[in-house]
Amino acid sequence: MQAIQAIYTIWLREFKVSIRERSRLVAMFAQPLLYLLVVGKGLTSAMTLRTAPGGIDYLKFMFPGIIGMSLLFTSIFAGASTIWDREFGFLKEVLVAPVSRGAVALGKSLGGATTATIQAIILLALAPVVGVSLTAAVVAKILVVAFLISFAVTSLGVAIAGRMKSMQGFQMIMNFLVMPLYFLSGAMFPLSTAPGWMKILMRVDPLTYGVDALRGLVFSSTLIQLPLGGTQRLSVLARATGLIRWSLGFDVGVITVVALVLAAAGAMSLSGAE
Amino acid sequence: MSAIIETQGLIKRYGDVTALAGIDLVVQPGEIFGFLGPNGAGKSTAIKILSTLLKPTAGRATLAGFDVASQPGKVRQSIGMVFQDPSLDNRLTAEENLQFHAMLYHVPRSVRQDRIARVLTMVDLLDRRKDLVSIFSGGMKRRLEIARGLLHEPQVLFLDEPTVGLDPQTRAAIWEHVRRLRSESGVTVFMTTHYMDEAENCDRIAVIDHGKLQALDTPEALKRSLGGETVIITGDAALQGDIAERYGVPVQASEGTVHFQMADAAQFVPRVVADFPGRITAISVKQPNLDDVFMHLTGREIRAEEATPLDRMRMMARRWGSQGRR
Incomplete structure (x- = not known):
């Protein structure tokens, strides 16, 4: 019971702080818009997907990827804010309190996941721009998957930040961990057409499964007119052409396992902290 | 009355470096207990x-009967901490910082608001409770931290260098608060400092250097133990050795002056002038203070604090912060 209150306390603080910072709020709205409207639209006008059937343009393909990206960046930042907490002393207040370090890490991860999931809701509101229709049930499923992904990534951020002593290392994380995680996740190009060596790396990247799950869900309630008449669901078309590879159950299974491992790593990293 | 804090042969090593070389001490409930020593003393x-x-x-x-290594949860519930560096969340208000703390320390919801109001009143911050901590001055932050440290009614309040970086007025105000809260709540205060004048406020002082206790007593007893007053002489370079030899007292040199303790020093002054004609340029006599105690115990002055890059950054941040305020 006390552990739950501690987790709730840490979560509440994370949440309050994240919605209070105006710059962070602006970034929360502006960043996805920038990627979707500028990068997405720009790329769509210049290229087509080799394997994509009619009706799937690049913007549609990239939309779930942008949700994945936004989850990744927001969550890793939320986890890495542990470094800021250390730098400005607040971490000490938490570490000397009579609560377990596991509860601290868990509260922090849940807080980061909450913020990232709210951002995903904002992005989903842009679905009509992309030409994707969503039902309430699908949105609910997407948010569950989004929460799971961002919980895992925030835990990763906490696990790394818990061991870091200074802010300098954060840029390294961004360059050598977050960017590769993103580029290799299948968010920007499909795994099926990537070179062999890259396919291996993409399969290792846990975010690949997150993006695959998001793509399956985002495409699941959109009907596409077939050239020969009749309609077909977008997700079925994408699956047939290898743009979606695994079943939702498999994807969610992989993300869950990764989330549990990373949550444990986050808790361990804080329990060694002074 | 049983001890509130008790240590036996406390040792801490970091690789080859020994930070604590066996500390034994007993602190009684309700004491203001000071840990005095230079930076890096342990x-x-x-x-x-x-x-x-x-x-x-x-x-x-x-601590409060709980072993710090095997019962950390019980110990943490029994102590309040005020760290050397601020540990508040600047993005929350004063009240929110306290609410956060109350929740972490399992203060029952029914008494939370009352307690928060009470500790804020104690440190004169009640009217600022809705303000973001980021606009607080250094002294206000420290007071808020002291209030926070008391919120869960701990048995021991730790103050780690509570007045470093504060102006003299704020330092005096904080001491007033500390004394008042001790008399109001009976809390034991365990503090560290490297300001000698500040250590005078403690009931008892442990002088620590190189990880070892050099002395442990009341400030008065420590000063009395020097036996007499402090004589400070400015003169030529050989004076230190010559004075030590002639009068058989331990003499310390520092920045071109020599210091030593002497009973009835006022009568001693004409004698030393006569004994070393032409070699002395100035003499003064003063009541011993804790600086002299420290010097006597360790053979050197307490080191002035050197600013680390982090401190400099903080000072800059403070300056910018104060410019931003009305």
């Missing part, structure tokens, strides 16, 4: 061990 290490942030390499320590 004060912060000791406070970290007592507050369960560090595990000792050897020896044991109990």
Whole structure:
């Protein structure tokens, strides 16, 4: 019971702080818009997907990827804010309190996941721009998957930040961990057409499964007119052409396992902290 | 009355470096107990061990009857901490910081608001409770931290260098608060400092250097133990040795002056002038203070604090912060 209150306390603080910072709020709205409207639209006008059937343009393909990206960046930042907490002393207040370090890490991860999931809701509101229709049930499923992904990534951020002593290392994380995680996740190009060596790396990247799950869900309630008449669901078309590879159950299974491992790593990293 | 803090042979090593070389001490409930020593003497290490942030390499320590190594949860519930550096969340208001703390320390919801109001009143911040901590001055932040440290009614309040970086007025105000809260709540105060004048406020002082206790007594007894007044002489370079030889007293040299303790020093002054004609340029006599005690115990002055790059950054941040305020 006390552990739950501690987790709730840490979560509440994370949440309050994240919605209070105006710059962070602006970034929360502006960043996805920038990627979707500028990068997405720009790329769509210049290229087509080799394997994509009619009706799937690049913007549609990239939309779930942008949700994945936004989850990744927001969550890793939320986890890495542990470094800021250390730098400005607040971490000490938490570490000397009579609560377990596991509860601290868990509260922090849940807080980061909450913020990232709210951002995903904002992005989903842009679905009509992309030409994707969503039902309430699908949105609910997407948010569950989004929460799971961002919980895992925030835990990763906490696990790394818990061991870091200074802010300098954060840029390294961004360059050598977050960017590769993103580029290799299948968010920007499909795994099926990537070179062999890259396919291996993409399969290792846990975010690949997150993006695959998001793509399956985002495409699941959109009907596409077939050239020969009749309609077909977008997700079925994408699956047939290898743009979606695994079943939702498999994807969610992989993300869950990764989330549990990373949550444990986050808790361990804080329990060694002074 | 049983001890509130007790340590036996407390040792902490970091690789080859020994930070604490076996500390034995007993603190009684309700005391204001001071840990006095230069930076790097082991004060912060000791406070970290007592507050369960560090595990000792050897020896044991109990706080309110709980072992700091094996019962950290119970110890943490029994202590309030005010760290050397601010540990508030600047993005929350004063009240929100306290609410956060109350929830972490399991203060029942029914008494939370009352307690928050009470501790804020104690440090004169009640009217600022809705303000973001980021606009608080250094002194206000420290007062808020003291209030926070008391919120869960701990038995021991740790203050790690509570007045570093504060102006003299704020320092005096904080001391007033500390004394008042001790008389109001009966809390034991365990503090570290490297300001000698500040240590005078403590009931008892442990002088620590190189990880060892050099002395432990009341400030008055420590000063009395020097036997007499402090004589400070400015003169030629050989004076230190010559005076030590002639009068058989330990003499310390520092920045071109020599210091030593002498009973009835006022009568001694004409004698020393006559004994070393032409070699002395100035003499003064003063009542011994804790600086002299420290010098007597360790053979040197307490080192002035050197600003680390982080301190400089903080000072800059403070300056910018104050410019931003109305």
